[in-house]
Amino acid sequence: MLNRQGRPSQAGDSGLHSIKTFTGNRALEQVEPLLFEIGRLEATGVDLDEPAAFTPRLGGLVRKDGIGLPGLSEPETMRHFVRLSQKNYAIDTGIFPLGSCTMKHNPRLNEAMARLPGFADIHPLQPQSTVQGALDLIAQLKDWLKELTGMPDVDMTPKAGAHGELSGMMAIKAAIIAKGEAATRTVVLVPESAHGTNPATAALIGFTVKPVPARENGLVHVDDVKALLGPDIAAIMLTNPNTCGLFEKDIVAIADAVHAAGAFFYCDGANFNAIVGKVRPGDLGVDAMHINLHKTFSTPHGGGGPGAGPVVLSDRLAAFAPLPLLEKNGNSFALCESEKTAEARGAHPYGRITAFQGQMGMFVRAFAYMLSHGADGMRQASEDAVLNANYIRAGLRDLMSQPFGDKPCMHEALFDDQWLKETGVTTLDFAKAMIDEGFHPMTMYFPLVVHGAMLIEPTESESKASLDLFVAALRDLAMAAKAGDTERFTQAPRLAPRRRLDETLAARKPVLKWVPPTPLSEAAE
Amino acid sequence: MRYLPHTDTDRSDMLAAIGAGAIDDLFTGVPAEKMLKDPVNLPRRKSELEVARILGGLAAKNIPASTVPFFVGAGAYKHHVPATVDHLIQRSEFLTSYTPYQPEIAQGTLQYLFEFQTQVATLTGMDVANASMYDGSTACGEAVLMAHRVTKRNKAILSGGLHPHYAEVVETLSHMANDRVTRLPADVKAAEDIVPLIDSDTSCVVVQTPDFFGNLRNLKAIADACHAKGALLIAVFTEVVSLGLITPPGAMGADIVVGEGQSIGNALNFGGPYVGLFATKSQYVRQMPGRLCGETVDAEGRRGFVLTLSTREQHIRRDKATSNICTNSGLCSLAFTVHMTLLGSEGLSRLARINHANAIKLADMLAGVKGVDVLNPSFFNEFTVKLNKPAAPVVEKLAAKKILAGVPVSRLWPDAGLDDHLILASTEVNTDDDRAALVAALKEVL
Amino acid sequence: MADIRYTKDHEYIRVEGDTGTVGITSYAQEQLGDVVFVELPSVGKKVDQGAEAAVVESVKAASEIYAPVAGEVVAVNDALESAPGTVNEDPAGAGWFMKIKIADASQLNGLMSEADYTSYLATLS
Known part of the structure; x- marks a missing residue:
């Protein structure tokens, strides 16, 4: 009704949205147009005085198109975005069991600390003498990460997990170049169960990707790796615990074999949260591993970023870490920002992967999380995460099928869709029905090696009562699916702000921005 | 630990429901000889108050942009955020x-x-x-x-x-x-x-x-x-x-x-x-x-x-x-x-004009300082000056006077032979007092 | 009468004289789901047998289309650009991808006949 483009913005006639209201609103759920549809070109929500007259020095490059972005006053802005927020599910509203994503509680102390002017209001290039506290914090965070992983060095600059992968793999490539083996070591081994970022990262910097099969128990076997190793192999990228929620039990033997073949072992650390304080990657033979601060150390996911992906490095790789390097001289800290000064100190940085020195805002949050937990709390968090996943697995194992048999998992429980066969309900349908029950669905169809995969990661933040309700609801759904109540699934979600969305239409005829409606006078011409 | 909901009773009830005797029975995939026997060598948990004290102490060792005359840009800019x-x-x-x-x-x-x-x-x-x-x-x-x-x-x-x-x-x-x-x-x-x-x-x-x-x-x-x-x-x-x-x-x-x-x-x-x-x-x-x-x-x-x-x-x-x-x-x-919604076209273009006007004021004031040459034929809110001496020590001296004056080109481009070049930005946050303080301090150190 | 041959990757090539029309089978379009985009080669491109010649995308998958035989691309189905759904609606007809001028007709002998393909499909389910 507020939609100026004639698109339907009210509920349709079918389903449970069929109770009609004049506005299209449904009590607390408000229809909210695009800001461009309610904004006006002359409206603004800031009070700025026009500067005194001046002669521009823009070299004649003056913008002449009036920009064309409608604005809103402050109260309108507030209401627009608060209403939008109400159409989102979030950890703060319920369990968010996305496997491999680690949606744990985001403590607000961490937000408050990151907003201290001494961290939030300092410029990356202001004199280093004026940011000693910030550099000290980064140095301390590095020390904590080194201790928790048992690795000798950390590159703090990567801006997200995939960016950490890129940095770690670049360090590996630099080490290979330094050994004079760049022309021969061109292949990276990646298990089929890996995150898509692994093969994409390897390919991005010119490696050829060769898949490693997983055995029927969901694990990579050292013999399968050995069969592929040779003088052409640069590295293996292995996720541990893996994407099936299992610890790779051959990992030490795999690391030994990889090293014996002159290659490097990159570990995808996305699931490090399962083992913090229990076992250290450095003790397993890892050469490089990124740590998703937004998973393991609880910096908020923020609807898809920002993340942070520091990458820990072994002695074989530490010298190749990218600029800038952080140095401690007595009680003071300094950034080494140029290749020349780094070389003078015996380092051989492979280059630089981002402007400045990394995600400081995320560092503060992660460090506050670590200080709060301490060594004892982080170990307990990992244990509780594993306990919770197994509790869900135990609660559902008689109704849902586990692809690798009934055995303990790490921090996430994996089911396949074998048990849905003949029901007419797919993994997608089951996930959508969970939405109507008030839950965010689990990760679906990943890992790719498991048919119709459902990967459930509750994290340590869920209470026993929360898990009991979640399990009871999934049991009810599972029994309904088996009893033939397919409509509850194929029509779901019926109670969410939107029913299922037409992704085919979106991809066939992409509409990627709002276009002002053509004025009637022009349209008539 | 305040972020972990389980009591010890919850934990033992849940282990029983799973059919495990102890938590480490669930870590069976981990090679036994690699399992840590003791917690890692880091401090134990801290309360909110303790954490705030530690981080507050570190934050206090930095000089925030909004507390001083501030002209640092070169890729990141200090603006007022509503x-x-x-x-x-x-x-x-x-x-x-x-x-x-x-x-x-x-x-x-x-x-x-x-x-x-x-x-x-x-x-x-x-x-x-x-x-x-x-x-x-x-x-x-x-x-x-x-x-x-x-x-x-x-x-x-x-x-x-x-x-x-x-x-x-x-x-x-x-x-x-x-x-x-x-x-x-x-x-x-x-x-x-x-x-x-x-x-x-x-x-x-x-x-x-x-x-x-x-x-x-x-x-x-x-x-x-x-x-x-x-x-x-x-x-x-x-x-x-x-x-x-x-x-x-x-x-x-x-x-x-x-x-x-x-x-x-x-x-x-x-x-x-x-x-x-x-x-x-x-x-x-x-x-x-x-x-x-x-x-x-x-x-x-x-x-x-x-x-x-x-x-x-x-x-x-x-x-x-x-x-x-x-x-x-x-x-x-x-x-x-x-x-951007709060600004709209109207607010953004005015904000941009204020930035440009402030930079012009700063450039004109600096042009009047002996030992400073403004080099840019055109600019928006940032420009480069050539000093009569290397810029990095000048910036350090001004920082000691609690004025953050800009970015020496040598910091990002050490081999360019531009050690006496300094990049300064001026946004809407700068006042006439800020500019006057910068100019006065520059006159002292040049 | 045209001779139709099939690959294990579920492409067909309908041979008329020295030219073959290449597309994906009904089974392939069903597996893929709603096709949203087809990336076609440029006319005149020379392809080897088994080389990547086109890409077909659904919402959640992207699949390479490999040349069933070596040859030169002599025509492509531009209509798919604005109506990719044709691949779903009429894969064997209006949903064709490209025409290849066949370089070596003997390569056709290595491909499956209609009957062979039908029994191949039976082994997949």
């Missing part, structure tokens, strides 16, 4: 949600991403923008890779006015991927002539405006020369507020526009998190990196939004993906969108 912005991005439903994989319960995130894409495309004068990148420098690296895919060539030419960190990111990526780069020497006065270097091997030319030294550049001739040779023009900016006042790159023929969006909605944060902006022409949309949000309808015909064109991305295309990027800079793009 209080509404930070309140909205701290809404639980935005802060603690994930990438919108289930669009039925993520319309809030998806709609603001659609609004963000519209704002970025409109500001840059381009057809389409993505849902953001990590920051401006990584967006620049991705733009070069995209140009290589589009042109099926692999040589990039980087202007000597490109931010050195951005150039280094491109050089590093190119070195690793066996692509070619020609980087021009530091070009303080925007005097370089790139056109003759563009040949039929060239994939793209990367030019920043306002450039690293603050100069504005007309890209039209370079765009024409690129197109004549089948190459793409990548336009870069680090100060997005400039687009409120200057000709957008899209209007000068750029094929890809990338930049840093930190100035709108986001704090300085010592370098991150920021928000990378990425826009291009419609015909290249399937070669774009990063997330894209698109409009569609739901099963009842109501308008809704989804992530779309996902087959470009790593989770589907794996080693053939356009990029390895997985996240965008979601919450920072929300901050951008909220601040």
Whole structure:
């Protein structure tokens, strides 16, 4: 009704949205147009005085198109975005069991600390003498990460997990170049169960990707790796615990074999949260591993970023870490920002992967999380995460099928869709029905090696009562699916702000921005 | 531990329900000899009060921009961010949600991403923008890779006015991927002539405006020369507020526009998190990196939004993906969108005029200081001066007087022979008193 | 009368004289789901047998189309650009991808006949 483009913005006639209201609103759920549809070109929500007259020095490059972005006053802005927020599910509203994503509680102390002017209001290039506290914090965070992983060095600059992968793999490539083996070591081994970022990262910097099969128990076997190793192999990228929620039990033997073949072992650390304080990657033979601060150390996911992906490095790789390097001289800290000064100190940085020195805002949050937990709390968090996943697995194992048999998992429980066969309900349908029950669905169809995969990661933040309700609801759904109540699934979600969305239409005829409606006078011409 | 809900009774009840005797029975896959017997060698848990005390102590050792006369720019800028912005991005439903994989319960995130894409495309004068990148420098690296895919060539030419960190990111990526780069020497006065270097091997030319030294550049001739040779023009900016006042790159023929969006909605944060902006022409949309949000309808015909064109991305295309990027800079793009909404065209253009006017005032005052030469023929809110002595020690001396005066070129470009060059920015936060304090202090140390 | 041959990757090639029309089978389009985009080669491109010649995308998958035989691309189905759904609606007819001028007709002998393909499909389920 507020939609100026004639698109339907009210509920349709079918389903449970069929109770009609004049506005299209449904009590607390408000229809909210695009800001461009309610904004006006002359409206603004800031009070700025026009500067005194001046002669521009823009070299004649003056913008002449009036920009064309409608604005809103402050109260309108507030209401627009608060209403939008109400159409989102979030950890703060319920369990968010996305496997491999680690949606744990985001403590607000961490937000408050990151907003201290001494961290939030300092410029990356202001004199280093004026940011000693910030550099000290980064140095301390590095020390904590080194201790928790048992690795000798950390590159703090990567801006997200995939960016950490890129940095770690670049360090590996630099080490290979330094050994004079760049022309021969061109292949990276990646298990089929890996995150898509692994093969994409390897390919991005010119490696050829060769898949490693997983055995029927969901694990990579050292013999399968050995069969592929040779003088052409640069590295293996292995996720541990893996994407099936299992610890790779051959990992030490795999690391030994990889090293014996002159290659490097990159570990995808996305699931490090399962083992913090229990076992250290450095003790397993890892050469490089990124740590998703937004998973393991609880910096908020923020609807898809920002993340942070520091990458820990072994002695074989530490010298190749990218600029800038952080140095401690007595009680003071300094950034080494140029290749020349780094070389003078015996380092051989492979280059630089981002402007400045990394995600400081995320560092503060992660460090506050670590200080709060301490060594004892982080170990307990990992244990509780594993306990919770197994509790869900135990609660559902008689109704849902586990692809690798009934055995303990790490921090996430994996089911396949074998048990849905003949029901007419797919993994997608089951996930959508969970939405109507008030839950965010689990990760679906990943890992790719498991048919119709459902990967459930509750994290340590869920209470026993929360898990009991979640399990009871999934049991009810599972029994309904088996009893033939397919409509509850194929029509779901019926109670969410939107029913299922037409992704085919979106991809066939992409509409990627709002276009002002053509004025009637022009349209008539 | 205050973040962990279980009591010991809960834990033993749950272990019993699972059928495990002890927690370590669930860690059976871990090689027994590698399991840590004791907690790692780090301090034990701390209360909120203790943590706040420690971090407060570290924060107090830094000098925040808003407490001193502040003229530091060169890729990140101090602006006033309205209080509404930070309140909205701290809404639980935005802060603690994930990438919108289930669009039925993520319309809030998806709609603001659609609004963000519209704002970025409109500001840059381009057809389409993505849902953001990590920051401006990584967006620049991705733009070069995209140009290589589009042109099926692999040589990039980087202007000597490109931010050195951005150039280094491109050089590093190119070195690793066996692509070619020609980087021009530091070009303080925007005097370089790139056109003759563009040949039929060239994939793209990367030019920043306002450039690293603050100069504005007309890209039209370079765009024409690129197109004549089948190459793409990548336009870069680090100060997005400039687009409120200057000709957008899209209007000068750029094929890809990338930049840093930190100035709108986001704090300085010592370098991150920021928000990378990425826009291009419609015909290249399937070669774009990063997330894209698109409009569609739901099963009842109501308008809704989804992530779309996902087959470009790593989770589907794996080693053939356009990029390895997985996240965008979601919450920072929300901050951008909220601040941009508050500004509107009206507010943005006025903000840009204030920035420009303040920079003009500063330049004119500095021109009157003995030992200072303002070098720029044109600028927006940032310019370069030549001092009568090396800039780095001067900046340190001013810092000791609690004035943060700018960025010595030597810090980012140590071998350029520009040790006496200093880059200063002046935004709406600077007062006449700030400028007077800077000038007075400079006179003392020069 | 045209001779139709099939590959294990579910492409067909309908041979008429020295030219073959290449598309994907009904089984392939069903597996893929709604086709949203088809990336076609340029006319004049020379392809080897088994080389990547086109890409077909659904919402959640992207699949390479490999040339069933070596030859030169002499025509492509531009209509798919604006109506990719044709691949789902009429894969064997209006949903064709490209025409290849066959370089070596003997390569056709290595491909499956209609009957062979039908029994191959039976082994997949």
